[in-house]
Amino acid sequence: KNEVEQSPQNLTAQEGEFITINCSYSVGISALHWLQQHPGGGIVSLFMLSSGKKKHGRLIATINIQEKHSSLHITASHPRDSAVYICAVNRPGGGADGLTFGKGTHLIIQP
Amino acid sequence: EAQVTQNPRYLITVTGKKLTVTCSQNMNHEYMSWYRQDPGLGLRQIYYSMNVEVTDKGDVPEGYKVSRKEKRNFPLILESPSPNQTSLYFCASSPSIGVQRGYTFGSGTRLTVV
Numbered sequence: 001k002n003e004v005e006q007s008p009q010n011l012t013a014q015e016g017e018f019i020t021i022n023c024s025y026s027v028g029i030s031a032l033h034w035l036q037q038h039p040g041g042g043i044v045s046l047f048m049l050s051s052g053k054k055k056h057g058r059l060i061a062t063i064n065i066q067e068k069h070s071s072l073h074i075t076a077s078h079p080r081d082s083a084v085y086i087c088a089v090n091r092p093g094g095g096a097d098g099l100t101f102g103k104g105t106h107l108i109i110q111p
Numbered sequence: 112e113a114q115v116t117q118n119p120r121y122l123i124t125v126t127g128k129k130l131t132v133t134c135s136q137n138m139n140h141e142y143m144s145w146y147r148q149d150p151g152l153g154l155r156q157i158y159y160s161m162n163v164e165v166t167d168k169g170d171v172p173e174g175y176k177v178s179r180k181e182k183r184n185f186p187l188i189l190e191s192p193s194p195n196q197t198s199l200y201f202c203a204s205s206p207s208i209g210v211q212r213g214y215t216f217g218s219g220t221r222l223t224v225v
Binding site: 033035041042043044045047048086088099101102103104 | 144151153154155156199201213214216218219221
C-alpha cells in the first residue's frame with residue numbers, strides 16, 4: 001500500500017463545477033504539499049499545510065491531521081485548471097526530507 | 112525572478128555516454144533535491160543535499176551521482192546512462208528542511224536514453 005493515496009486518479013468535469021481532490025496518508029507528517037503539473041511538465045507548488053485550511057484565489061486546501069486526510073478544492077473551475085494535481089508529504093526526522101508523493105490526479109475541465 | 116533553472120530541457124543520448132543535467136537556484140536555498148517521474152510510479156527522490164558538500168541518497172539513487180560544491184548548483188550526473196534511466200527529471204529547492212517552506216521546482220528535463 002502506498003503511503004500517500006490520492007483519489008480520484010482521473011476526473012473530468014464541466015467548466016464552473018466545484019472540484020474536490022482527496023489525499024490520504026498513512027505516515028506521520030510534518031507538512032503536506034499540493035502541487036500542480038501542467039501538460040509540458042513544469043511543477044508548481046500550490047500549498048503547504050501543517051494544519052487547518054489555506055485559500056488562494058479559487059483554490060482551497062484543507063488538512064485533518066487526526067484523520068490523516070487532505071482535500072484540494074477548486075471553485076468555479078475553468079479549462080485552464082486542467083492539470084495533474086499531486087499531493088506530497090514531508091516525514092519528520094531522519095536525514096532525508098522524506099518527501100513522499102501521491103501518484104497524482106489528472107483533472108480535465110471541459111468548456 | 113526567484114527560480115530553479117534546469118538544463119537541458121530535452122536530451123536524447125546513447126547508452127553509456129556520460130551526461131550531466133545542471134540545476135541552479137538563485138534563492139540562496141540550503142536544500143536541493145533531484146526527482147524522477149515515471150508513468151504509474153509518480154515522483155521519486157534520487158538524491159538530496161542539505162547544504163554545501165552535504166549530499167545523501169534518496170529512494171532511487173542507483174546509476175546517479177550528484178555534487179554540491181556551491182550553494183546555488185546541484186548537478187545530476189549519469190556516468191553510464193542506460194535505457195531504464197529514460198525519464199522526466201526535476202530539480203527542486205527549499206529554504207531549509209527545518210523550516211516549513213514550500214518547494215520551488217525546475218521546469219524539468221526529459222531524458223531519453225537509446
